[in-house]
Amino acid sequence: MATRRDAAPTAEFFDPWAYLPDGSALRGACEVGDIAAALAIMRGLTRHDDIAAVMWTIAGHAVGEDPPRLTAAIEAADDGTPLARTLRAARYVTSGWEARSSAQAQFVSAGQFEQFHAWLRRAERILFDVCSQHPGYVPAWEVRITTARGLDLGVGETRRRYDRLAAIDPQVFAAQQACLQQILPKWGGTWEQASQFVAECAARAEPGSLSHLLVVDLAFERAIDGEKTVPPAMIDRVREAATQSVWHPHHTTGAATATAHTNLALFFTTAARPADAWHHFAALSKGPVEGMWSYLDGAEEMYRKNHDAAAKAAAKAAAKAADGRTWAPA
Amino acid sequence: MTALTLPDLTEFPGIAVAAADGVPVLLAPREGNTGGGIIFRVGSAHETLATSGITHLIEHLALREQVLSEAHLNGQTHADVTLFHVAGSATDVVTYLNDVCAALRDLPMDRIDTEKDILRSEAEGKHPGFGGHLRISRHGARGFGLVGYGERGIDRITHDEVLDWAASWFTRENAVAWVTADTLPEGLDLSLPKGTRRPPPVLTDVLQGSPAYLTGLRDGVALDAVVPRGNAAYLASLVLREVLHRDLRGTADIASTLDVDYDLLNAEDARLSVVVQGTEGQQGAVAGGLADALSTLRFHVTDEDLAAARAGAVEDLAEVAAAPPAELLPSVAHRVVTGRPLEGPERIRAQVESITADDVRAVAREAWGSALWYGPDAMDWAGIVPAPNWSEARATGRTFQRIDAPDVSLVLAVDGVGMVTREGGVTVRFVDCVLMESVPDGARVLTGADGFRLVIEPTLYRGLDPSAVAAHVDSRVPANVVVHLPAREPDEIPVAQPPAKVRTTARDTAKGETGPRSIPATVGLVLGMWVVGVLVLGGGQVLLREAFDVDVRLGFLPVVGLIWATYGLISKRHPKAGR
Numbered sequence: 001m002a003t004r005r006d007a008a009p010t011a012e013f014f015d016p017w018a019y020l021p022d023g024s025a026l027r028g029a030c031e032v033g034d035i036a037a038a039l040a041i042m043r044g045l046t047r048h049d050d051i052a053a054v055m056w057t058i059a060g061h062a063v064g065e066d067p068p069r070l071t072a073a074i075e076a077a078d079d080g081t082p083l084a085r086t087l088r089a090a091r092y093v094t095s096g097w098e099a100r101s102s103a104q105a106q107f108v109s110a111g112q113f114e115q116f117h118a119w120l121r122r123a124e125r126i127l128f129d130v131c132s133q134h135p136g137y138v139p140a141w142e143v144r145i146t147t148a149r150g151l152d153l154g155v156g157e158t159r160r161r162y163d164r165l166a167a168i169d170p171q172v173f174a175a176q177q178a179c180l181q182q183i184l185p186k187w188g189g190t191w192e193q194a195s196q197f198v199a200e201c202a203a204r205a206e207p208g209s210l211s212h213l214l215v216v217d218l219a220f221e222r223a224i225d226g227e228k229t230v231p232p233a234m235i236d237r238v239r240e241a242a243t244q245s246v247w248h249p250h251h252t253t254g255a256a257t258a259t260a261h262t263n264l265a266l267f268f269t270t271a272a273r274p275a276d277a278w279h280h281f282a283a284l285s286k287g288p289v290e291g292m293w294s295y296l297d298g299a300e301e302m303y304r305k306n307h308d309a310a311a312k313a314a315a316k317a318a319a320k321a322a323d324g325r326t327w328a329p330a
Numbered sequence: 331m332t333a334l335t336l337p338d339l340t341e342f343p344g345i346a347v348a349a350a351d352g353v354p355v356l357l358a359p360r361e362g363n364t365g366g367g368i369i370f371r372v373g374s375a376h377e378t379l380a381t382s383g384i385t386h387l388i389e390h391l392a393l394r395e396q397v398l399s400e401a402h403l404n405g406q407t408h409a410d411v412t413l414f415h416v417a418g419s420a421t422d423v424v425t426y427l428n429d430v431c432a433a434l435r436d437l438p439m440d441r442i443d444t445e446k447d448i449l450r451s452e453a454e455g456k457h458p459g460f461g462g463h464l465r466i467s468r469h470g471a472r473g474f475g476l477v478g479y480g481e482r483g484i485d486r487i488t489h490d491e492v493l494d495w496a497a498s499w500f501t502r503e504n505a506v507a508w509v510t511a512d513t514l515p516e517g518l519d520l521s522l523p524k525g526t527r528r529p530p531p532v533l534t535d536v537l538q539g540s541p542a543y544l545t546g547l548r549d550g551v552a553l554d555a556v557v558p559r560g561n562a563a564y565l566a567s568l569v570l571r572e573v574l575h576r577d578l579r580g581t582a583d584i585a586s587t588l589d590v591d592y593d594l595l596n597a598e599d600a601r602l603s604v605v606v607q608g609t610e611g612q613q614g615a616v617a618g619g620l621a622d623a624l625s626t627l628r629f630h631v632t633d634e635d636l637a638a639a640r641a642g643a644v645e646d647l648a649e650v651a652a653a654p655p656a657e658l659l660p661s662v663a664h665r666v667v668t669g670r671p672l673e674g675p676e677r678i679r680a681q682v683e684s685i686t687a688d689d690v691r692a693v694a695r696e697a698w699g700s701a702l703w704y705g706p707d708a709m710d711w712a713g714i715v716p717a718p719n720w721s722e723a724r725a726t727g728r729t730f731q732r733i734d735a736p737d738v739s740l741v742l743a744v745d746g747v748g749m750v751t752r753e754g755g756v757t758v759r760f761v762d763c764v765l766m767e768s769v770p771d772g773a774r775v776l777t778g779a780d781g782f783r784l785v786i787e788p789t790l791y792r793g794l795d796p797s798a799v800a801a802h803v804d805s806r807v808p809a810n811v812v813v814h815l816p817a818r819e820p821d822e823i824p825v826a827q828p829p830a831k832v833r834t835t836a837r838d839t840a841k842g843e844t845g846p847r848s849i850p851a852t853v854g855l856v857l858g859m860w861v862v863g864v865l866v867l868g869g870g871q872v873l874l875r876e877a878f879d880v881d882v883r884l885g886f887l888p889v890v891g892l893i894w895a896t897y898g899l900i901s902k903r904h905p906k907a908g909r
Contacts (some may be wrong), residue, residue, distance in 0.1 A: 120711075121710060124711040125711065125713050128621070128625065129625075131622060132625040132628060132629055135622075153614045154611075154614025156584070156612040157614035159615070160582060163581075164622075
């Protein structure tokens with residue numbers, strides 16, 4: 001099963017640049033292949049989740065195009081700095097996943113796997129050296145969590161990489177999401193391990209941190225794994241997680257906030273709580289964000305439909321609430 | 331007799347040196363009983379595969395006549411030295427040393443067959459394990475690689491060879507003795523034949539590029555690196571230990587055991603070795619953690635790690651400095667006979683304290699570059715190449731197709747024999763053949779100096795007369811590397827099976843593993859385990875017991891289960907090839 005980063009955006013409907021810091025400048029730079037300019041913008045970013053969001057957006061831009069112009073531009077812009085090398089590796093990772101496709105393993109051909117692993121090995125070779133030379137460089141460790149998974153280095157190795165990263169910065173949500181993927185049953189883990197990891201991240205999360213929201217990834221993974229209905233306790237848990245993160249006064253809006261909202265909207269949609277979903281749809285003022293909607297066939301259509309349904313449900317609820325106030329006994 | 335130059339032991343106050351019969355004798359008194367010994371610069375790594383075990387055999391023969399009721403005595407054959415030592419009364423020591431030297435001058439050859447049997451039974455149940463596999467893979471079937479084979483020469487060593495070996499290696503010039511006394515004891519007779527001081531064992535390297543990896547070790551990761559010998563390398567090993575303890579044990583529960591060792595190989599080189607056993611389910615993390623740790627040391631050595639390593643080294647040296655001189659006699663004798671500098675603990679301490687982070691980083695770069703890794707899976711993701719599965723050159727000559735595996739052929743060439751497959755070939759040239767095991771039915775097993783090994787079962791090849799193999803190889807392989815084994819039972823001679831269907835599809839794709847050749851990691855795993863399997867099939871009993879198709883059933887390697895698993899997939903398509 002795919003993750004967010006496993007597949008390229010399906011259409012312009014979801015604009016991956018919309019919520020990134022300097023998103024339009026970044027998009028412009030990538031479209032003309034001016035990676036040096038993109039790197040310059042990235043060097044201004046201080047939060048690891050912002051760097052990760054920008055990194056994966058650039059890495060996923062026009063991936064799989066032929067000829068691979070952007071890949072060549074990213075390689076040409078590799079000035080030996082950890083950032084440029086990590087971006088290059090991330091590009092190889094997305095190229096690998098493009099070759100593999102986001103299908104389940106049994107539907108991926110031998111040739112696809114060969115290409116997939118070849119790309120990931122190229123990426124890992126770079127990242128291995130970056131982490132040796134700059135052991136404190138979080139973005140490289142973040143990408144290495146995903147290369148470990150793709151190269152089948154094992155749950156233990158992926159977790160070790162996450163732990164190395166968390167020892168430097170324990171609040172990198174992108175890294176937690178990447179690590180959770182490995183711990184899920186589909187990549188060699190178990191639901192118990194996954195739940196435990198989610199709980200660990202939440203326990204260490206600062207007020208306002210997105211780390212509270214890892215439970216959303218877990219809940220949605222369970223839902224698409226065939227869980228018939230979302231348990232009420234899980235709905236409560238996710239509402240609380242939203243309160244502790246995106247709705248918390250200490251939350252700093254960053255590149256990943258929009259993705260968090262779209263995933264929350266997706267979760268409440270799946271849990272048949274459209275009115276809850278609406279709060280999160282509504283928070284996406286700059287347009288739709290794909291997030292885990294990419295898991296669904298016809299993501300755009302599903303998003304539109306559920307967005308509209310959520311809006312109606314919320315309006316109805318509001319009307320009902322208003323009526324309630326009118327008729328409420330004094 | 332020419333004048334003997336005695337070692338300069340001024341940096342070891344309290345140790346005197348004298349000479350007895352041309353052998354230097356180190357002296358330092360101690361309270362209580364008396365200790366003594368004699369050490370020779372000859373060990374198993376000085377042998378060849380065809381003579382392997384000869385030093386150990388002589389050590390046994392030399393001790394055979396010893397009957398000392400009260401004394402504690404022993405002999406030990408190591409890779410680079412052999413020593414005899416005793417503790418008891420002053421008379422016991424003199425008697426023991428005199429008897430050992432007398433026996434070495436005039437070995438009790440009537441005991442040789444009995445001692446060979448004893449060595450064979452000592453060897454039973456022992457196996458070279460993963461360490462032996464690493465040695466063979468790095469050094470081949472020579473020098474330090476021989477430890478990976480066991481004492482394969484025992485079945486063919488002749489009386490004359492034993493006498494020659496004793497006379498040329500157990501000599502007074504190649505010996506150093508010690509006695510815990512202040513003067514040479516009365517009646518000491520260390521008469522030995524005249525000879526020369528021997529060099530260290532040859533240091534060979536058969537890797538075709540490094541860093542390299544082997545696969546198939548289930549429980550953890552072992553690493554073997556050759557680094558420039560010196561205190562910087564010693565300190566680097568201590569720094570690495572600090573880092574690994576922190577990364578794999580301190581802050582994470584990845585390793586259950588962890589060993590880092592530093593051993594001298596010769597005047598220039600030392601071996602840095604690491605063995606890490608993973609906790610349950612953490613084998614992948616062991617490989618990753620160890621690779622990250624060693625690689626990072628190429629660039630970063632923290633002040634804390636360097637200080638901790640230095641403190642450990644200084645503490646060890648302080649212990650040496652504080653030890654009574656008599657206790658240092660065996661280790662000083664070892665230094666003298668192996669030609670190590672006779673530097674005292676004070677001087678070494680000063681050197682250790684002057685070593686910088688730069689020095690340690692330089693050693694780490696050497697260690698990384700020369701490393702041979704042995705872990706569960708491929709390590710190509712870290713830029714490490716697979717250790718060679720195939721010989722560099724393929725044999726060309728008369729070719730015979732294998733009946734049950736048509737893409738495997740046996741080649742009888744003018745200068746050697748080979749096995750050729752689609753993936754590669756294994757070649758043993760006659761001039762490089764270091765051991766050939768031979769049975770009357772015509773089967774032969776040839777081992778090359780590079781460690782590659784070729785099993786020839788004539789019954790498995792189309793159009794190959796069993797006598798043709800013998801006719802081709804027997805006259806070309808030097809007689810002094812041939813082991814003649816007894817005839818096999820008829821049911822031990824393999825019979826060719828019909829060709830197996832080649833299975834190239836429908837592998838388990840659940841974890842994305844879709845075919846052995848499509849995924850280099852899987853290829854590495856499968857071939858690596860294959861190499862392991864063939865590698866360890868040492869000993870003449872292979873030919874006696876094993877049919878070609880089932881020869882991976884020796885139960886003495888931890889990877890045997892995995893070999894079985896992969897064997898089923900590839901047995902019909904790959905030759906009995908590898909080291």
